[in-house]
Amino acid sequence: MSLIDRLGLSAPLIQAPMAGVSTPQMAAAVSKAGALGSIAVGATDADGAGRMIADTRALTGRPFNLNLFVHATPRRDAAVEAAWLDALAPRFAAFDAAPPAGLNTIYQSFIDDDVLLARLVADAPAVVSFHFGLPDAARIRALKAAGCLLLATATSLDEALACRAAGIDAVVAQGWEAGGHRGMFDPDADDSRLGTLALTRLLVVRSGLPVIAAGGIMDGAGVRAALDLGAVAAQLGTAFIACPESAADAAYRAALSGDAAHHTTMTRAVSGRPARCLANRFTAWGATTAAAIPAYPVAYDAGKALNAAAKAAGEPGFGAQWAGQGAPLARSLPAAELIAALVEEMRA
Template sequence: MTLLEQLGIKHPFLLAPMAGVSTPELAAEVSNQGGLGSLGLGASTASSAREQILKTQELTDQPFQVNFFCHQPAVLDAQIAQQWIDYLSPQFQKYGATPPEQLNCIYPSFLDNDDFLNVVLETQPKAVSFHFGIPHAHQIQALKAAGILTLVSATNLAEALAIEAAGIDVIIAQGIEAGGHRGIFNETFDSSVRTADLVQLIKKHCQLPIVAAGGIMTGQQAKVLLNLGADALQLGTAFVQCKSSNANIAYRKALFDQPITQITASISGRPARGLINHWHMQIDTPERPQVPAYPYTYDLGKQLHAAAVQHNDHGFGAFWAGSNVAQIRELEAADLINQLVLEMNFA
């Protein structure tokens, strides 16, 4: 059985599960057009995750995936945290704001407990994917027993081999070109492999189906990766501009006006690719101190962004985007899927 048959979709296009940007409406539009819609639920509570899944199921009877974070629990180093707060204090002062006295762990991990697992088992989406690592063995077994397909992001061959050994169904090959957070298991080490190279590496050494992710904006690019061994493609940046996404006006405008990206860990504590803004130009200086652990750093980053927005400055936004964002097109989800299929078939 092919991966498309396993997923129950017509076209080899998966919507990347972008936490904060994905919506039930966008997921349903992609699924209804023959792709695999998605919900990025890593920043959600269990109750919110349930609501979003149920809403999506109201909007489509087609398959879709949900996504969670599998980051290892981090202990916050108080000294590093204070150095970071002190370093960013002048930025808060610019906007007449006071930085927080302490940083909080704002995003739970799927590994912390089985709350998210129980929501998935209750609502029964077609597939569930994971970023930053692999679920516990008992969680994987429970998902398999329920007939729910599992996918995990790999940024290098070692991670792909670990994913296969854990009994996961599908490997998402996330190349360095991808927008948003790198799916690295070890946040201190990133192999930085290109999508095309990663697909070929995994194809040679693993038996599982491969979903290529990173830098895919056109059907021609998709065809190249399919020819290299990918079974399907996952696109995020191309869909951020859709009216049904949750991206704000400033984010949408920046995608078209300043389409140059860079990777930074300053926003969240983990490396992530986004549109160049204040973080890259003012914060990532040679004297920048060590960032606190993820997601504690994100707590401060979000508060600084909120303070700046009060003064109509959106330069501290987390405007995630892939390296080929300059090729973005203003198309709604259904039209974008159709265009990608057309380009792929005539590539």
């Protein structure tokens, strides 16, 4: 049975679980429209994940995807963190604010969170996906025993083969064009920066897994192209940011509809890991600083604090405005209408 048939989908479409954008309302709307909606719980704890699962299930009985961050436990370096805060101090001062006295590990990785594992086994979402790497064999066995279908992001053939060896059911081929955090298992390793087209076809031919294409896909023609390459589905994230059900704020939506959409950039400065976002004042500063960046998600603690100070002063240009290279094609449609448009465009 194919992945699409197993989930009972009427459209080979997955709404990407972009943290800070995806909501239970959007996931439910997408799933009810016949595609696979997604919620991102990497930035919350077990209780938060449980609430998001319950909220989504209250809105739909259809399957949805729950996404987890599986990053390495950060290696703390007090000197690097202090130097990073010193480098950011003038940015804070511009908004009459001071940087935090110290930084915290604001997100716990799934590899370290036994309470979250227990929550997921109990709630058993239809689909669980991994980003930044893979959990250990025991966690994978537990989720499979609970009936979860497992997806994982890969940016290379080696990562896809690791997914297959670990027992993952399907792989998300994340091209260099994709918005949000790059899913590399090791962010410090060499990155071949394979685009969605090349990576999708490579994984279709060589990985031995069903492949979901992701990165730069914004309309039905893009979905059709991914399917023609052999993908079983396409995952779209940036395409859903402008939907009314998304959690994007007004400044994010304005930037997405403006010139910044034509100038996305990959940066570590915001969070400590490579991530593609709309070019703004933070990314411009990050491209020029010589300071070493703390590990993810420790650096993100500083980034969030700076954004809060800037927003309080009326400056929206320091937010984590994730977006892929297809950003200029974003449409402000309700999620269900967007799914319908994508399906019609695919058929055309």
